[in-house]
Amino acid sequence: CCVVILQACCVVILLACCVLILLACCVLILLACCVLILLACCVLISPGGIWSSPRRLASAVETTQPIPLPSQARVVICGGGIVGTSVAYHLAKLGWTEIVLLEQGRLGAGTTRLCAGIVSVAKPISIECKMADYSNSLYEHLEEETGVKTGYVKTGSLCLAQNQDRFLSLKRLASRLNVMGIPWDAVVSPPDVNHALATAAARHGVQIHERTTVNHVMMEKGHVTAVETDRGAIECEYFVNCAGQWAYELGQASETKVSVPLHGCEHFYLLSKPLPEPLQPSTPVVMDMDGRIYVRAWQGGVLSGGFEKNPKPIFTEGRNQLEIQTMQEDWDHFEPMLSALLRRMPELEVCEIQQLVNCPESFTPDMRCLMGETPGVHGYFVLAGMNASGLAFAGGAGKYLAEWMTYGYPTANVWPLDIKRFGNLQSSRTFLRHRVMEVMPLLYNLKVPRWDFQTGRQLRTSPLYDRLDTQGARWMEKHGFERAKYFIPAGKDLLSLDASKTFYKPDWFDIVGAEVKCCKEAVCVIDMSSFTKFELTSTDDQALALLQHLCANDLDVPVGHIVHTGMLNERGGYENDCSVVRVKKNSFFIISPTDQQVHCWSWLKKHMPDDPQLHLEDVSWKYTALNLIGPRAMDVLGELSYVSMTPEHFPSLFCKEMSVGYANGIRVMSMTHTGEPGFMLYIPIEYALHVYNEVMSVGQKYGIRNAGYYALRSLRIEKFFAFWGQDLDPFTTPLECGREFRVKFDTDIDFLGRASLLHQRQEGVSRRFIMLVLEDHDTELDLWPWWGEPIYRNGELCGTTTSSAYSYTLERHVCLGFVSPPSLDGSPAAVTPDFINRGDYEVDIAGQRYPAKAKLYPFSSLFAQQRRRKDEMELSNFQGK
Numbered sequence: 052c053c054v055v056i057l058q059a060c061c062v063v064i065l066l067a068c069c070v071l072i073l074l075a076c077c078v079l080i081l082l083a084c085c086v087l088i089l090l091a092c093c094v095l096i097s098p099g100g101i102w103s104s105p106r107r108l109a110s111a112v113e114t115t116q117p118i119p120l121p122s123q124a125r126v127v128i129c130g131g132g133i134v135g136t137s138v139a140y141h142l143a144k145l146g147w148t149e150i151v152l153l154e155q156g157r158l159g160a161g162t163t164r165l166c167a168g169i170v171s172v173a174k175p176i177s178i179e180c181k182m183a184d185y186s187n188s189l190y191e192h193l194e195e196e197t198g199v200k201t202g203y204v205k206t207g208s209l210c211l212a213q214n215q216d217r218f219l220s221l222k223r224l225a226s227r228l229n230v231m232g233i234p235w236d237a238v239v240s241p242p243d244v245n246h247a248l249a250t251a252a253a254r255h256g257v258q259i260h261e262r263t264t265v266n267h268v269m270m271e272k273g274h275v276t277a278v279e280t281d282r283g284a285i286e287c288e289y290f291v292n293c294a295g296q297w298a299y300e301l302g303q304a305s306e307t308k309v310s311v312p313l314h315g316c317e318h319f320y321l322l323s324k325p326l327p328e329p330l331q332p333s334t335p336v337v338m339d340m341d342g343r344i345y346v347r348a349w350q351g352g353v354l355s356g357g358f359e360k361n362p363k364p365i366f367t368e369g370r371n372q373l374e375i376q377t378m379q380e381d382w383d384h385f386e387p388m389l390s391a392l393l394r395r396m397p398e399l400e401v402c403e404i405q406q407l408v409n410c411p412e413s414f415t416p417d418m419r420c421l422m423g424e425t426p427g428v429h430g431y432f433v434l435a436g437m438n439a440s441g442l443a444f445a446g447g448a449g450k451y452l453a454e455w456m457t458y459g460y461p462t463a464n465v466w467p468l469d470i471k472r473f474g475n476l477q478s479s480r481t482f483l484r485h486r487v488m489e490v491m492p493l494l495y496n497l498k499v500p501r502w503d504f505q506t507g508r509q510l511r512t513s514p515l516y517d518r519l520d521t522q523g524a525r526w527m528e529k530h531g532f533e534r535a536k537y538f539i540p541a542g543k544d545l546l547s548l549d550a551s552k553t554f555y556k557p558d559w560f561d562i563v564g565a566e567v568k569c570c571k572e573a574v575c576v577i578d579m580s581s582f583t584k585f586e587l588t589s590t591d592d593q594a595l596a597l598l599q600h601l602c603a604n605d606l607d608v609p610v611g612h613i614v615h616t617g618m619l620n621e622r623g624g625y626e627n628d629c630s631v632v633r634v635k636k637n638s639f640f641i642i643s644p645t646d647q648q649v650h651c652w653s654w655l656k657k658h659m660p661d662d663p664q665l666h667l668e669d670v671s672w673k674y675t676a677l678n679l680i681g682p683r684a685m686d687v688l689g690e691l692s693y694v695s696m697t698p699e700h701f702p703s704l705f706c707k708e709m710s711v712g713y714a715n716g717i718r719v720m721s722m723t724h725t726g727e728p729g730f731m732l733y734i735p736i737e738y739a740l741h742v743y744n745e746v747m748s749v750g751q752k753y754g755i756r757n758a759g760y761y762a763l764r765s766l767r768i769e770k771f772f773a774f775w776g777q778d779l780d781p782f783t784t785p786l787e788c789g790r791e792f793r794v795k796f797d798t799d800i801d802f803l804g805r806a807s808l809l810h811q812r813q814e815g816v817s818r819r820f821i822m823l824v825l826e827d828h829d830t831e832l833d834l835w836p837w838w839g840e841p842i843y844r845n846g847e848l849c850g851t852t853t854s855s856a857y858s859y860t861l862e863r864h865v866c867l868g869f870v871s872p873p874s875l876d877g878s879p880a881a882v883t884p885d886f887i888n889r890g891d892y893e894v895d896i897a898g899q900r901y902p903a904k905a906k907l908y909p910f911s912s913l914f915a916q917q918r919r920r921k922d923e924m925e926l927s928n929f930q931g932k
Contacts, residue, residue, distance in 0.1 A: 120260060123286040125149040126456070127278045129265045129301060130293030131158040133166075133241060134434055134441060136248035137449025138291055143255030145457045150257045151285060152249075153278075155264040159245035161295050165410035166241040166442045167320060167356060169336055169347055171208060172233045173224055174440070175498070176467055177839070177851075179419070182447025184233045189446040190244055191237070197254075199247035202240030204332045206347070211395075213341035217497055219554050219834065222897040230841045230848055236336055238347055241442050265294075267304040268431065275430035289456060291432045296366060296413050298421075298435035299483075309425045310475050313436035314483040316491050317363040317378060318412040319385045320356025322349060324403040340495040342391035352402065357388040358439070362491040364484045365411055378409040412439045414487040416477050416507065418494065420444060422452055422468045426653040432456060433470050439494065460620065464780040471650040476531050482507045499554055500837040501536075503527050513580040514675055514739040522757055525559075529645045532581035535759040537562050554834050554897075559761065560857070566762035567859045570727055573754035574681035576746060577763055579724070583643040583651060584671045584733070590664040594637050597665065600802055601658055603785055605795040608633055613704040613722055616793060618654060619804030623784040623811060627651045628775035632706045632720065640706075640718070640733075644775050658803075674718075675739035677746065680729040680766075683753035688719065688730060690749050696721075696730070712745035714738035725763055726770030726909075769858035769865050771822050771909040777838070778820065778853040778867055786811050787869070788820035789907060815881030818850070818871040823894060823903040825864040830857065834896045836866050843900060844870065844890040852894065866894055866903070 125147065128135050131154025139152045154160075170190060172183040194201050212218040253259055260282075268290050269277040277286045292311060294301045302309035329351030337346040344357035363384065382389075385407060393399055415421055415436040425431045434452050437444055448468075451461035466472070477483070489506045503526075509516075511532040520526075523539040537559050569575045587594045598606045604616035610633050618627040627647055632640040643651045648671060655667055679687060685696035691711045694700070698721075701707070706720045711732065718733040734742050747755060773779050773788050785794050786808060794808060823842065835857075842850040852868035870887075872880040887907060893900040 117260065117262065117282070118258075120263065120280065120282050120285055121149075121151060121258065122283075123149075124151040124258075125287065126151070126289035126291065127265075127285055127287045128152045128291040128293055129278075130154065130161075130291075130295060130298075130435075131156075131245075131249070131259065131261065132161045132163040132293065132295055132441070133159065133245045133248065133445040134295065134437065134449065135291070135293035136245055136252060137445045138293060138434060138452055139252040139257045139259075140248045140255075141449045141453035142456065143252050143257050145453055147453075147457070148256055150252075151287075152252070152257055152259045153263045153265055153280060154259070154261045157261050158249055158259070159242045162411060162413075162441060163241050163245050165408065167345070167347065167354060168202070168238050168241050168442065169345065170237045170239060170443050171336070171338075171440070172236055172443070173208065173210070173228060174443075176419070177227065177231065178463060178465055178467055179440075179444065180228065180231055180233055181463060182451065183440070183443040184231070184447070185450060186443055186446030187235075187237055189450075190239050193244065193247045193251070197247045197251045199243060199250055200240075201244045201247050203237055204239075205235055205237050206333055206335050208236040208336040208338055211337065211339040211341070213339070214497075216499065216554060217341055219897050220497060220499075223554075223839075226841055226895050226898055227839055227851075230851060238332070238336065239442070244442070265301060267306065268301075268309075270306045270428060270431075273307070273427060273429055275428065289430045289432065291434065291452070291456075293434050295435055295437075295441075296411055298413070298433065299478075302425075302433070305428070305431070307428055309428060309431055309433070310473065310478040311421060311433055311435060311470070312473050312477040312483055313413045313415050313421065314364060314480075314487040315366040315411045315413050316487055317365055317381075317409055318356065318439065319359075319381065319388070319407065319409050320354055321385070321389070321407045322354055322405045323352035323399065324405050325351030326353070326398075326402055337395070339391065339395055341497075342388075342395060343492075343495045344388050344391045344395070346392065346396070352405070353396070353399065355388070355392050356408075357391070358491050358494045359384065359388060360492045362488050364487060378411070380407045380409060382407060412437075412491075414438050414490045416473065416483065416486045416490065417504075418490050419468050420448060421470045421473075422448060422465055423455060423470045426471050426474075426649050427656070429657075438490070460622070460781065464782050466650075466776065466780055469650065471653055472530075472646055474530070474649045476510060477507075482510070500835075501527075501557075507531070509533060511581070513578050514736055515578050515580075515743050518740065518743065519578060519757065524757070524759070527760065529581055530648060532645060534581050534645075535578060535757070537566060537759040537761050538757045540565075554837075555832075556830055556835065563759075563761045563765065564859045566756065566758035567765055569754065569756050570680045570725070570758060570762060570766060571860070572681070573756075574679060574683040574687055574729075574750055575756055575758035575762070576743070576750075577678040577680065577758050577760070579676040579678050579731070580674070580739075581645040582671070582676055583645060583648040584669070584674055584676075585641040585643070585652070585655070586638065586668045586670050587641060587655070588635075588638045588666050588668075589662075590637065592637065593660070593662055593665040594639055597655075597659060598631065598639060599800050601655070602631065603794045603802060603804065603808075605798060605800075606631055606633065606639070610635060611706050613706055613720055615704075617779075617785060617790070618651075619784075619802070619808075620781055621804055621807065622782070623786075623804040623807035624781040625775060625779040625783055625785075626654050626781055628773075628779055630722065632718070634706065634708075634718070646776060673736055674733045675736055675742075677732040677734065677743065678723055678729065678763075679732065679746070680723050680725060680727045680758070682728055683750075683755075684729040686753055687746060687750045687755065691745055692719075711742050714742050717742065724772070725766035726772060727766060764854075765856040765859060768854060768856040768867060769860055769909065771867070771906075773820060773867065774854065783820075783869075784808060784811060784816070787816045787818055815883075817879035817881060818869045819882040819887065819907070820867065820869055821887065822906045822909065823852070823866040823868065823892060824858075824861060824906070825866065825894060826902045826904060828864055828901045830864070833901070834899070836864055836894055836896050840866065840868075841895040842866075842868055842870055842903075843893040843895065846891075846893075847873070849873075849890075870905075 174180045264281045266279045275290045298311045302311035330348035334348040346355040421436040454461045485506045524535040526533045527536045601618045602616040617625045629643040689696045711717045720731040723729040836855040840852045850870035852866040855866040858865045892903045892905050
């Protein structure tokens with residue numbers, strides 16, 4: 052019995068042990084399931100759902116100790132999103148070594164994992180189209196290069212219009228895309244593209260370190276020297292800020308603060324569950340910008356988001372999260388976009404919603420990304436502020452920035468994106484918060500020509516602002532500076548003019564026409580105080596030597612003379628276009644375009660020797676500039692100064708310091724920026740109001756009136772004056788725009804760009820700046836040209852316009868732009884006189900072509916005799932290159 056009882060006890064104990072083991076196994080299985088579920092949740096989420104990315108899952112479960120940071124590198128890149136990995140990839144492809152990429156969380160765990168996955172190439176400006184087109188091509192072939200699937204699918208896009216103006220804007224865009232040969236849009240899996248770029252970069256030797264936070268960048272004498280992280284310091288020559296949402300704070304954390312003007316906003320989109328008839332992955336992306344929404348296929352259902360009219364700024368107080376998590380849903384806020392979606396796709400009423408995603412996006416003050424080397428700090432580069440187009444731009448932007456770092460310049464004109472277009476004045480958190488609330492809706496707003504931002508205004512003003520405002524000035528903003536567009540006469544409807552937006556003849560047409568007429572027949576005053584002004588001085592001839600090296604024209608002129616010149620780069624392209632006055636033997640006054648303030652300063656400082664006897668000062672704020680234009684300008688100034696202002700006593704392109712009214716020390720220059728007779732007055736700011744009042748008082752008898760920049764634009768374009776930033780850029784040479792006479796070829800001075808220009812003069816130019824006067828174009832009824840229109844010669848595309856305006860003298864539209872002959876065997880062909888003179892030209896405006904007459908110089912004889920009939924005008928023969 053005892054044995055039986057003992058055996059029974061053993062069986063019971065054995066069974067109990069088995070039960071306990073089974074229970075333990077169940078617990079372990081349950082724990083394992085929880086871990087897997089948790090890890091699955093950690094896998095990168097695409098716009099609102101889980102992107103399939105097993106490689107990231109493997110990375111997420113790594114538990115080994117992190118690899119130690121190197122003590123030094125050539126370049127450190129901060130940011131492991133798609134932008135940072137693109138920069139690393141392209142630098143490695145260009146042969147760079149010792150590249151370190153640091154990510155404070157996990158690779159791609161920021162905005163990249165929440166990106167909508169749409170690669171759209173239809174962008175507002177050509178450089179953005181080029182970047183997006185390159186990205187599209189890169190992502191298409193990345194899987195073949197790396198073996199990493201990227202989810203690339205060609206879809207194309209369907210852009211919808213709800214009104215005539217939107218339809219016209221899309222037609223204008225389509226014309227530009229046809230010129231560039233850009234065919235289609237696509238969708239991808241952003242985390243997988245990010246992983247593919249990182250994989251390719253790592254194969255080329257890039258060291259990638261996750262969970263490493265950059266605290267600040269160390270500098271010495273204006274150069275990057277090291278990067279301090281939470282895991283130690285890395286000595287380096289270059290640093291690239293690709294920190295996305297945190298790029299602003301990272302810039303402020305440097306020893307020398309770096310301005311990176313961007314701000315975050317919430318961005319919403321929803322994900323549906325699969326439809327009864329699942330959408331195919333190749334379904335075109337739908338963009339209804341009037342409805343403020345976009346829609347793409349997603350796992351059989353739809354992904355739909357948009358850009359609302361009332362965005363919600365975030366992260367105003369600085370860093371919020373190491374890795375951006377999905378933020379709180381807000382269905383009330385998303386409701387207008389949901390309603391627009393249901394109006395377009397009513398069958399979605401019965402579709403089950405899976406998730407409403409709320410994720411951050413960073414925006415800049417002008418809706419364009421930030422790229423390039425920062426002013427004042429050599430070796431500190433930025434690529435951030437993608438304005439909800441990070442995926443589309445990342446490939447191309449990474450390529451151009453890598454070229455910039457490698458060669459000293461990118462292979463395309465990226466000035467519209469150059470971070471030096473902004474200064475510290477755009478770094479105010481309050482300004483950025485208010486501006487991005489306007490910028491985000493503008494991504495889908497209808498933008499007609501010459502629209503203006505409404506926020507962040509009256510930041511920089513002339514002392515005459517209030518005086519001009521009471522006289523009817525209507526304002527535009529340039530580099531934060533208020534400038535008058537035109538002046539509304541008494542009795543006009545101010546509100547209707549302010550609200551006038553059209554691709555056709557604008558409501559201000561007659562107002563600007565009256566200002567232009569006054570400039571030609573009497574005298575007008577234009578406040579041009581926004582122009583950038585520098586003074587370069589030295590104790591000996593250091594200032595002259597520097598300018599002779601940087602400027603294409605000869606600056607060794609007598610005191611008082613004014614020289615129009617370009618500052619060229621090594622390729623012979625314009626880095627700046629300016630007027631330089633030799634006010635004393637070793638003192639020069641440099642006048643540049645408004646938006647050149649930071650760029651020109653940076654260019655000059657970059658080439659200045661370390662000489663305490665050489666001094667550069669920004670004096671833009673010290674002087675108010677008044678432009679007196681017209682044949683009676685000399686009479687007005689003569690009465691105010693008791694000095695003869697005739698050409699015999701005051702020759703063209705000459706500067707005198709003289710008294711005007713009761714004020715002395717006024718720099719009076721016999722020049723205008725329009726080709727009309729007149730003078731520029733640079734007035735010490737404390738005398739500005741007095742001089743203006745005196746000029747207006749004395750000028751009454753001569754028919755004086757105020758004029759704005761729209762009149763200036765019309766005058767300078769009909770006189771064939773090229774402006775930097777519109778017609779001239781770092782890839783345009785003086786020989787290509789008919790300014791060979793402003794190049795000191797007859798000296799032995801080895802100025803910057805000389806060798807390239809000599810070679811170009813020998814080989815001939817492959818493109819040429821021309822004037823096109825439209826014919827058979829009805830100003831009242833036809834669409835107006837504005838800029839960026841394709842130019843056709845004998846039915847074949849040959850170039851694009853860079854600027855245009857209505858000429859009140861010719862009574863027709865005038866376009867300026869560049870044309871090129873067809874290439875020969877893949878090599879650029881030189882422009883010949885026959886090519887220009889014997890072609891039949893057309894300008895494409897929103898798909899409709901208008902014939903045009905081409906000229907290489909303005910209608911000088913026509914201006915002397917005023918108007919002629921258009922059938923009397925003939926194309927003159929081209930004299931010289």
